[in-house]
Amino acid sequence: MEIDETALIAAARAAALNAHAPYSRFGVGAALLLKDGSVVTGANFENASYGLSLCAETVATATASAGGRLRDIVAVAVIGGMIEDGRPTGTDPVRPCGRCRQVLNEAAGMAGRDLVVLCAGAEGEATERHRLSDLLPHAFGPADLGIDR
Template identity: 60%
Template sequence: MIGRDELLALAREASTRAYAPYSNFHVGAALQFADGSVVTGANVENASYGLSLCAETVAVGKVLSEGGRRDLVSVAVTGGAPGRAGQGATVTPCGRCRQMLNEVAQLGGTDPVVWCDGDEVVETTLSALLPHAFGPANLAKP
């Protein structure tokens, strides 16, 4: 398992791979699982703005499309101008990304710590960011 600073470094590295020609705001995310594996993602914008994907959504898509992983234990999110991720205002997951992260967390029954990067690193939990979350556990099983 790696710690906060290493996970934030991986998120910053991921942000360098962002495709953000419209906002020029590069976001990176790193998701760590109990087995020590880490999956990263970067935001991918689209000329049709509503079709853009946040870094967390890209990472969750990678996790689930590669067979999924259980036990999400920590998440790091960073953003900023190209080459300046982690500098400036603290970046937190948007509402959609909180819901996407919740999907993976509920699959493993975890409440991961979330580190939000900026001039100040904010440490919180997913349940604090998304109280009373809706997820797989709320759906009736056929």
């Protein structure tokens, strides 16, 4: 499947506008490309009890799962930056945190494919393209629990 990287990053940037980040002031957006070409998005959602906060990638993955589409994920775009004037800013690429890499790994296992991970800043052209397996080598998964999918 061909990935329109520009469109997927644009969807992540649009999602980041909905970030609820009153504590870190760092807005993140994620966009998941599904195998039929549709896109599911998520934005980070912070909580005053910090441990209850949700990353954009986790929100998007849970949304895909709730819609019965977990096995359909092909790629993810992640963007983020400090919020100024109500929107994320900055050009440095943002990468998924370790927890999100693990959540995406679970989705990749269900999908039976390695995922493409696009990382970009809230603005600008700088983009990184990775395979999830490169971002999370030797990942913990179902096989470590003796589960064969």
